[in-house]
Amino acid sequence: MTSESAHSSAPADNRLLPGPILLLGAPGVGKGTQAQRLMGDFGIPQISTGDILRDNIARGTELGRAAKSLMDQGQLVPDELVNGMVGSRLTQPDVRRGYILDGYPRTLGQAEWLDSHLISLEEDAGAVSLPLVAISIKVDEQELLRRITGRRICPVCKTIYNIHSKPPRKEGFCDNEGSPLQHRSDDTEQAFTERMKAYNSLTAPVIEHYSRQGRFREVDGSRAVEEVTASIEAALRHLRQAGE
Incomplete structure (x- = not known):
């Protein structure tokens, strides 16, 4: 599925303050597409830990240098550094109305x-801050496998096709560029199975954490893109109203 920056669906209720949103979903559910739509509807940024990490390294921040040193040694970046980078990002003015978290929090x-940090930000600023809510996009695992293994990408214009649901006009070639389509090495059944195991083991405690606090909803991601967006925004309104 392709990400899109603009769409024709009705805008979300402008009276709703979205606040921080964690968008969850297994590989292939369409999180990127839905994040782009929410950004357009609410005028809030998407915050990716991968982007934050690359930005800190590029700017040579203290956290970025520490992370780069570990990565150069083949080590994972520990929570302490990732948390620090996210905390720094959340001080920027574009997050005041809310933001969409991508890839974080990944662990309990x-x-x-993050819960503690958001409370401390609220206390420091002396203003009301909304708690993070988590919304999971759910798609049957067999359908996800079909989406992933059928995915083909144009190396030139980056258009994404699917040999099952969105095939190119000429098999194996991009409609726009005529370039041979690529099949990513991680878009295989074996790779998908491993990614699902990792996703489920990491995400289950995070979902349980937010469920216990009444800050979690699940939506059906197998429907049309516009319908999924509407379901996410309805879930968000419900969560915010329940928290008032």
């Missing part, structure tokens, strides 16, 4: 740290 420890 990160979720607990």
Whole structure:
């Protein structure tokens, strides 16, 4: 599925303050597409830990240098550094109305740290801050496998096709560029199975954490893109109203 920056669906209720949103979903559910639509509807940024990490390294921040040193040694970046980078990002003015988190919090420890950090930001600023809510896009695993293994990408214009649901006019070639389409090495059944195991083991405690606090909803991601967006925004309104 392709990400899109603009769409024709009706805008969300302008009276709703979205606040921080964690968009969850297994590989292939369409999180990127839905994040772009929410950004357009609410005028809030998407915050990717990958982007934050690359930005800190490029700017040579203290956190970026520490992370780069570990990565150069083949080590994972620990929660302490990731948390620090996210905390720094959340001080920027474009997040005041809300933001969409991508790839974070990935673990229960990160979720607990973020909850505490958001409370401290509220206390420091002396203003009301909304708690993070989590919305998961759910798609049947067999359908996800079909989406992933059928995915083909144009290396030139980056258009994404699917040999099952969105095939190119000429098999194996991009409609726009005529370039041979690529099949990513991680878009295989074996790779998908491993990614699902990792996703489920990491995400289950995060979902349980937010469920216990009444800050979690699940939506059906198998429907049309516009319908999924409407369901996400309805879930968000419900969560915000329930928290008032």
